[in-house]
Amino acid sequence: MSTDELVKVEGLRLIFETLYGTVKALSGVDLTIKRREVLGLVGESGCGKTVLGLSIIGLLPIPPGKILDGKIYYQGRNLLELSDKDMEKVRGTGITMIFQEPMTALNPVFTVGDQITESIKVRSERSSERPHREKAEKPRMRPRSKNSWSNEVIEALKLVRISDPQSIVRRYPHELSGGMRQRVMTAMALAAKPSLMIADEPTTAVDVTTQAQVLKLMRELMEEVNTSILFISHDFGVIAEISDRVAVMYAGNIVEEAPVYELFESPLHPYTRALLASLPSVASKKKGLEAIAGEVPSLVALPPGCAFHPRCRRAKKECSLVVPKLTEVSPNHKVACLPD
């Protein structure tokens, strides 16, 4: 693992056993998240992008989930081999996550201040217990005075551009607007100063003007804090706005990975190409949209070979036989498609 790699997922295969059959949620995912970057993870619903996010942070319910194979490296350790207790210590200060619905992701019965304080406590308890780990059993560190907690809380809220943090700390989530909740959730996640924040569709539940503000905020935050973001979205537009690099997922696999400009300028995988052509936009109005035929395959019954081949215009006979590997075809540009 090179020094600028923060998280490295290797060959992750994950299934869910359900009554309808075995859901192949991830079938051999390779993914690298670098330090101080926004990696956009894009795909349609049910492609496994959220499952991938949850398995990196270790919050996937197991069972019904089951990891068949693969490794997730973080700080030189394979997270999949950690005990529950050790994984708990990675969360918050190491890897954190924010969710789609800020209304349900904030606990309705605690104030904003209380919830952010928890994150700050997690961080200060861990940094204080590191030098004398043997004495961890000893009496807990006394909480600092209420005021000094509040100061850090206020700082956390200021970071996400909340103009009157003094009044917001005392509010309950239901008293805030959608965009404000979204900011509070981000503040809460960043208060523990994590090195990776997984953002699962964080702007899907808010309006487009609010979304624009949130995206702008996230880009600015990237300049200020030392945190990488794994930004999960179904929206190619949002991904284009926010990401440094992009990984495209289809039916449980990463099919293409490239820097953002290159991906949108010269997409290599037929799925990426077709999808970009099927988005309504200024350019497509006159000539009409090029729809992708067929349906997204069910993860219970994936087609053999490349999962996209039944819908692919360029499919050959081998495509139904061989699962293509994600391979680097030009510097930093990887694609999982059989060469012509």
Add this chain to the structure above:
Amino acid sequence: MGLVKYVGRRLLLLVPTLFGVLLMVFVVSRVLIPNPARAWAGPRADEETVRKIGERYHLYDPVHIQFWYYVTDLLRGDWGHSPSSGQPVLKMIKTFFPATVELAMAAMAISILIGVFLGVISAANQNKPIDHGSRIFALFGVASPPFLIALLIQLIFFYHLQLFPESGGRISHTVLPPKYITGLFLVDSLVTGNWTAFWNSLNHLIMPAIALALLYFGIASRLTRASMLEAMRMDYVRMARAKGLPRRTVIYKHALRNALIPTTSVMTVMFAYMLGGSVVTETIFSWPGVGRYAATSILNLEYPAVMGVTLIFALSVILVNLLADILYVFLDPRITLR
């Protein structure tokens, strides 16, 4: 300030319910009965007494006038008389009611403690043996007829183990009851520092209270478990874990605090069941409360007493409902106190 308004609104909402309760008891006690005067007078009364009772309670007047007299009589404190003893029903209820309140409160406390505890344990260990075990335990309670548990407890603890004083009242004959303050022996003896009476009445209370609690803690544990599981599925629980909080904190702080909100609402239901269950439990343990009073009145066909108890039970449930509503405010900040 908001709280007063909120309680005021709740009280206002009670008005139609109270009216309905009165109307219901009225209908049951005078309209459903084919010959109310006859029934009210008791099975052994002669024609003259029947006629007197009928006139006294306006049972021969048109229904709406009867209702008017019924309500005014109630408000004046005339809840009818027992046909056999001639005792005023309200006086009997006043005598017996504290015992029922004491029993029901003790049983409520026990069943909520057990119920919430088991519900949380179950949810935290979903589908593990401890979960199945506590669910089956709760099911046995809920599915048991009240007389079965009461009889089993008597059989085992009184007859076989002889652990507790054999059934019979709230306090032994040899011990003087504490000075009357609230009518609840435990409270009164505590306040007056009468330890003999305290221990003795506690000894009498514990078995009937457990018998009643065993019947209904399942309602609380079931709901607590369900709402805990519901809460644990919510995003805020995932968020709390993503923040790095230990599993314990997530379950016992974030999830439990939310799960307690619906559990509050079940209190009213449990209380209503307990009052109903007290009719059987009090009878078997000879606990001198309104429940036993109702049961003996049924056997002796004393209608006014049964209707009086029905009414006092409904009024108590309404009161507990109001208390639960107020408790809600403190548990759920989302209740707007407009």
Add this chain to the structure above:
Amino acid sequence: MENRAILNVDGLVKHFPVGRTSFLEDISSLIRKSARVVHAVDGVSFELEKNETLGLVGESGCGKTTLARTVLLLTRPTTGRITFEGTDITRLKDADLKKIRNKMQIVFQDPFSSLDPRMRTKDIVTEPLVASGVKDKNAIMKMAGEALESVGLKSEHLDRFPHEFSGGQRQRIGVARALVTKPRLMVLDEPTSSLDASIQAQVLGLLRSLQNEFELSYLLISHNVNVVYYMSNRIAVMYLGKIVESADADNIVNKPMHPYTAALISAVPRPNPKLRRELVEIKGEVPSPINPPSGCRYHPRCPRATEKCALEEPTLVELEKNHFVACYHPLG
């Protein structure tokens, strides 16, 4: 002009009382003498021509969905007139309205909740025919089969239940249900916003070709500027119950004149990192439609707002040909 318009909406207002859950609330609002009201639609006028698509775009709470439901008289307007093919339908009795419903249909957003899970496809698709009193069973089934074929499904699908279909297919069934009575006007309420990107294109394409084939007029309602732009001839932008700007689709997107439209357009993320650019400034979030701001409803968030904007409400003015704007300080 008159005969070209299939639908004419004039001064439409729809207010809802809020939080009225019990008669006690009624009493308390009587005492306070000010029932709290949501100004969902507050004086909206527009015209829809034959074979045209008018796109209504706006963010949540702007009243676009209420407008759609009111146009179809699924809820009665508070005031205002709706003229459909020359008839003022707001004055029709329920029985007469029933006859007209055949000609105005709706396609819903959610392909899951819009199909009754306990009905077979044939019962779903034929529901409008049965409701309008068609009795001939054979004719009904024939029309259902045709409708299903024109949305790209087959007659053998008629006996299946909704859960046997994918999201895209279900949305096609929803379109077939709207199509079966051969309507003149179709309201499309966010028809693709629950669909995946690759399926969205299929459905949009289908809707476009059906419009040509059956000479349909579409009233398209969406929060998605890209979809509205792709589908519409003209676009009206709504903000807090009012239309703030309406013009040809190209003009709205390329030459917006109302500051809100400009901010909205600039906020739309584009699938092209090269187009990343400075956001047009927009402050805060959409206020509650219960207490809309005075004057121009956008003024608290508008960088160009002056005192006048807070006091007087601007009306829609035709600043350029076919370009209507309700603003004292328009752009451009």
Add this chain to the structure above:
Amino acid sequence: MSLLSILFERKELYITLRILRRNPLSVIGSIIVAIFVIMALAAVLVGDKVTPYNPYEIDLSRRLQPPSWTHLFGTDQLGRDVFSRVIIGAPIDLAIALIVVGASVVMGVAVGSIAGYYGGRFDEVLMRITDVFLAFPIVMLALAVSMALGPGIFHVIEALIVVWWPVYARTARAEAMAVKENQYIEAARASGSSNFTIVRNHIVPNIISPLLVYGTLDLGFVILYASVLSYLGLGAQPPQPEWGKMVFDGQIFLRSAWWVPIIPGLIILIVVIGFSLFGDALRDALDPRMRK
């Protein structure tokens, strides 16, 4: 439409059965329910020929005998075979349960679907009325009503329906309100369907299955309450054996012959548990969240 197709969409039936079979508790529940129903049917169809002894025959020479191979559940104070009396008492309780739950479901669906769909004043009135009913402890209200009506099994049934239907009306109302939020209701209105048609074609079919499941769960509890009423002296009159009454008559022998009161009580407990387990499993199996 058969009952099964009301309960389940076609394909779902298979999955439902699989879930039911997977859960051992639901298997136990089903077995208990099956035995109880067979027992009740046999007692009705064949009468006391199905019982090992004549359940009514008094023989003081063998009174209060403990359980043994000759008398599985022992004998009571009049020397009657408790096992035979338990069997012969089964059909009454099953009938009471079916009638009370059936009537409650019908009333609940009728009132609740209309209240939930239309809302407004009717709904308001219904909610206030059910509030009143729910303010009474079930046992107490049923006692008062059945006492007012006079002794007899039919009056117990009437009293239980009086206290039982409001819960169904509220459940049906809540379900109807949820169903009403679906866009297919709006679609039906846009098609010009009348409100009555919508309630009949969309609301009722979609609320009936949760109510039926709830009813299955409830059958046991109706039996439980019927037994409490007869324990307290209302309902079945002697010599008709009824389980609650058998407990009452036998409880004075608790110390000397525990089986006389305890066994009929245990039988009630087992039957209630059976219906609960069965109904619970059915509900879980139909809960879409369980299937993920």
